[in-house]
Amino acid sequence: MNVRRSGLTMPVVTARFVDNAWRRSCDFVIIDLEDSVPQHLKAHARTLVKDAIASVSKGGAEAFVRINHDSMEEDVEASVWPGLKRIRYPKTEHAHEVHRLDALITRYEGARGIEPGTIEIDPSIETALGVANIFEIAAASARIREFGAATGGYDLSRDLGIEMFVDFDQFVYPRGEAELAARTLGLGVRTAPFVANTTGSVSDADRALRQAEAARKCGLRLGTGGLNPAVVENHNLGLTPTEEELRDAQWVLEQYRVVEESGAAWKTIGERVIDRYEAARAKELLEWAAACAERNREKAEAVARVKAQA
Amino acid sequence: MTDEITEGGAAGAPSKRQSWLIVPPSKRDEIEQAARSGADVLVLDLVELLPDREKSSARNVFRDAIAVAKAAGAEVFAQIDPSSAETDLRACVWPGLAGVVISRAESAAQVGEIGTLLDRLEMERGIAGGTVHLVAALETARGNHAAHDILHASHRMFGATLGRADLVMDLRPEPSGEIHLMAYLMQRLIIITGTVGVTPLGAWWRAPDRGLLATPENTYNAAHRGRAIGFKGAMCLRPEQVEPLNRAFGG
Numbered sequence: 001m002n003v004r005r006s007g008l009t010m011p012v013v014t015a016r017f018v019d020n021a022w023r024r025s026c027d028f029v030i031i032d033l034e035d036s037v038p039q040h041l042k043a044h045a046r047t048l049v050k051d052a053i054a055s056v057s058k059g060g061a062e063a064f065v066r067i068n069h070d071s072m073e074e075d076v077e078a079s080v081w082p083g084l085k086r087i088r089y090p091k092t093e094h095a096h097e098v099h100r101l102d103a104l105i106t107r108y109e110g111a112r113g114i115e116p117g118t119i120e121i122d123p124s125i126e127t128a129l130g131v132a133n134i135f136e137i138a139a140a141s142a143r144i145r146e147f148g149a150a151t152g153g154y155d156l157s158r159d160l161g162i163e164m165f166v167d168f169d170q171f172v173y174p175r176g177e178a179e180l181a182a183r184t185l186g187l188g189v190r191t192a193p194f195v196a197n198t199t200g201s202v203s204d205a206d207r208a209l210r211q212a213e214a215a216r217k218c219g220l221r222l223g224t225g226g227l228n229p230a231v232v233e234n235h236n237l238g239l240t241p242t243e244e245e246l247r248d249a250q251w252v253l254e255q256y257r258v259v260e261e262s263g264a265a266w267k268t269i270g271e272r273v274i275d276r277y278e279a280a281r282a283k284e285l286l287e288w289a290a291a292c293a294e295r296n297r298e299k300a301e302a303v304a305r306v307k308a309q310a
Numbered sequence: 311m312t313d314e315i316t317e318g319g320a321a322g323a324p325s326k327r328q329s330w331l332i333v334p335p336s337k338r339d340e341i342e343q344a345a346r347s348g349a350d351v352l353v354l355d356l357v358e359l360l361p362d363r364e365k366s367s368a369r370n371v372f373r374d375a376i377a378v379a380k381a382a383g384a385e386v387f388a389q390i391d392p393s394s395a396e397t398d399l400r401a402c403v404w405p406g407l408a409g410v411v412i413s414r415a416e417s418a419a420q421v422g423e424i425g426t427l428l429d430r431l432e433m434e435r436g437i438a439g440g441t442v443h444l445v446a447a448l449e450t451a452r453g454n455h456a457a458h459d460i461l462h463a464s465h466r467m468f469g470a471t472l473g474r475a476d477l478v479m480d481l482r483p484e485p486s487g488e489i490h491l492m493a494y495l496m497q498r499l500i501i502i503t504g505t506v507g508v509t510p511l512g513a514w515w516r517a518p519d520r521g522l523l524a525t526p527e528n529t530y531n532a533a534h535r536g537r538a539i540g541f542k543g544a545m546c547l548r549p550e551q552v553e554p555l556n557r558a559f560g561g
């Protein structure tokens with residue numbers, strides 16, 4: 001199980017961001033060749049990716065790269081190096097784009113000694129056409145293991161003239177289409193329940209915590225990432241089960257054992273129903289908590305190794 | 311398929327199937343109580359409300375259960391598990407059965423097979439061909455994804471519901487109180503049932519209620535909202551939830 005609760009997008013051309021990324025406690029870091037890199041620096045940016053992959057993952061984060069929609073070939077060639085876990089492809093509109101990306105990744109995996117098929121593809125859905133073709137896109141490659149749409153929403157809002165910072169859920173349809181596709185295909189669901197952000201702040205740690213907690217309580221496990229280091233710790237925290245939830249999950253499983261032994265399908269205890277659905281949720285929660293603990297341990301060990309070498 | 315159907319959907323369906331109460335077939339006293347609740351339809355359930363070890367005895371008493379359930383005038387449907395479709399249908403297709411709810415319906419092929427089994431059982435058991443209607447419970451992502459094909463797959467199709475999708479798909483409340491993804495799934499189902507010409511059935515309880523425990527008042531509110539979204543009736547799990555469903559969907 002991949003634990004991907006928190007992540008930051010880093011402009012690859014800004015050395016101080018890239019050099020410090022490993023200190024941020026991220027589960028993943030997205031090395032960006034796209035929106036945060038000005039056009040005249042694109043060629044230079046490509047030369048920096050290989051070292052950036054090694055640098056951002058020193059603290060145990062997984063390294064992803066966001067490439068440009070219109071320079072797929074050059075960007076993939078610059079990005080597929082050992083240590084890369086995933087390529088995000090912006091403004092995906094057709095399944096054939098994913099097929100082409102898949103073939104390119106396969107070529108460089110082979111040439112650079114990377115186990116075939118291990119690098120993931122993350123197609124971003126950011127336009128009306130992408131939403132219209134969403135199922136075919138999500139189904140276009142075995143490299144797609146998680147899927148979501150409009151989790152940030154900036155590009156989709158621009159494409160369609162939708163306002164960004166409103167106090168109601170303006171993306172019910174595209175998000176629903178993405179999630180139904182992901183679930184139908186058995187992919188990880190990357191989405192976020194609606195929590196209003198009317199200011200547009202990307203560094204509001206309190207809001208980040210509320211958002212991540214709401215996601216956890218919905219049973220969602222994958223973080224949608226962020227832009228400012230201030231939100232990382234609260235994304236990690238908010239998506240990790242609390243001690244109280246763990247105790248409750250254990251209690252539910254004990255009660256369900258009693259239900260099973262009694263030969264009933266369910267029972268109520270006060271306001272609670274105990275049945276196979278609640279038992280399944282409890283079991284999943286305990287597994288997720290164990291995976292989070294393991295991930296935290298891996299990151300702490302990686303950070304300790306770097307500090308010991310310094 | 312009969313000639314007079316142009317849009318799909320079961321022919322000659324009675325208009326009033328608004329309140330549907332789900333009951334375990336093995337508990338005679340619960341069926342008698344349910345039959346007095348005023349429900350338009352009693353759904354004798356072979357899937358959700360009984361543990362696995364009781365399923366075969368529930369199948370054995372199913373024919374009697376139909377008679378008990380019909381005594382107070384309600385129509386009787388059976389809820390079956392597609393993974394044991396033939397066994398379940400053999401147990402429940404008897405004169406007096408108005409229809410079958412297919413739990414976790416996932417594909418047109420599955421509905422087609424169930425239709426073929428129904429053709430055969432109706433013939434064997436002296437029931438007029440096409441009597442037994444179908445309701446597809448779209449409780450999984452695959453089922454919802456394939457909703458259009460599923461609802462088109464049989465001329466017996468009367469309606470569709472999201473059933474217990476919140477539990478089967480593990481959808482939980484968002485901070486707004488809405489159940490995650492449910493606004494989308496409900497609106498999608500209303501559009502698809504509208505294009506196919508079958509009846510959408512649903513009422514959605516908001517947090518913190520689960521349908522099993524919802525009070526009559528919360529049931530009314532859920533049904534009222536369901537009707538406002540476009541649903542034409544709903545299923546419930548407790549006799550005291552029937553009256554609020556009738557009140558919300560009636561008139």
